[in-house]
Amino acid sequence: MDLTLELAPIAEVRGVVRDETEQPIESAVVELWAKDGEDSTRVSSGWTDAQGRYRVGPAKPGVLKIFVGGEELFRVVVDARGQPVEGVRVEVRSALSRGRVPWLLGGGWVQQTGPDGRFSLQSVSGAQLELRVEKPEYVLACSEREGGRIALPVKPGDREVRAVLVREAFVHWQILHWDGTPVPSFPVSTREGLGNAREFSNEEGLFSVPILCTGTLQLELRVAEGVDVRGGSRRLRRLMSVREEVDVHLGALVLDGG
Structure with a gap:
């Protein structure tokens, strides 16, 4: 009996991770998670190389998660009297492209403040990021609008920053x-x-x-x-x-x- 083995190429997921300045990010963790109904299973993981490139597989329908090393950023949103504001929509963007940064931060692109007015973002890195804070019938306080800006800059090394919202008038x-x-x-x-x-x-x-x-x-x-x-x-x-x-x-x- 003759037995012939044919090796077929394994489908992989490949890509490049870059920061907001389009520079490659080295040593980012890339994980491929397969979806099975309500459950998710990690299929494979890897690291980006010096050019920001990654390869994970075998490819399956699911979710690709990317984690970039950086600091954890805490923020608190308060009103003009220093009281916490709940339910504020918070979004991280690139200050250069005015678009979202190309990696996930904590629970996703958008979060909301809790009853204490706080939220946290994991793995914040890069020097050209900004936060948009939005809540119906509220606007950024005048003190936060330097140069007419509508978003708050995230400076390198920031660990906890306070944003002030006031009611629209x-x-x-x-x-x-x-x-x-x-x-x-x-x-x-x-x-x-x-x-x-x-x-x-x-x-x-x-x-x-x-x-x-x-x-x-x-x-x-x-x-x-x-x-x-x-x-x-x-x-x-x-x-x-x-x-x-x-x-x-x-x-x-x-x-x-x-």
Whole structure:
């Protein structure tokens, strides 16, 4: 009896692990886990080489887990009174690509703060990372918005950092023609770091802009040339004091021909 053995190549999972600067990461642990219903079983594991390359197998349907050496980062999210904020959505991103970093951190890309306002991320490495913290009806406090940023930088060596959120606040008003009818659309610019004018549209003339910082806010309301102002002014300016977390209601502003 003749016996012929044919050796077929074993399918493998191959790839390269890079950091947020596109540099290869050496000595990262790569594990291949096969899914069987609700259960998972580790099929194989390996390490990345000096070029960040890895090979694990045999390939099976499942999940590829990558662990990169680094520090454990703790953070706490509090409100303006120092009280913890629960249910804040936390996400790690690359400050260079504005995308997610190419490896898993702890329980995944996104976590939520617990009742004590805390969360932790495992294996944080790299010098160009940032955290986005989001919760409905909350924004980053003015003290956290250096340079107009909307995310918090993660500096090398950071172990515990505190993020401060405040409740959203707005300036509300209604703009009317001199005869009491609403102005339905016009651009608004502010001197509080919002940048260029934004176009507002509301049939009842009701509008609002967010309050970003405590201090002085200058509103400039301009009606476009193509809109009939019925003999009134095309521009209104208002200077006011505002505070974080405190809404301001200006009432009706009238284009009175001044």
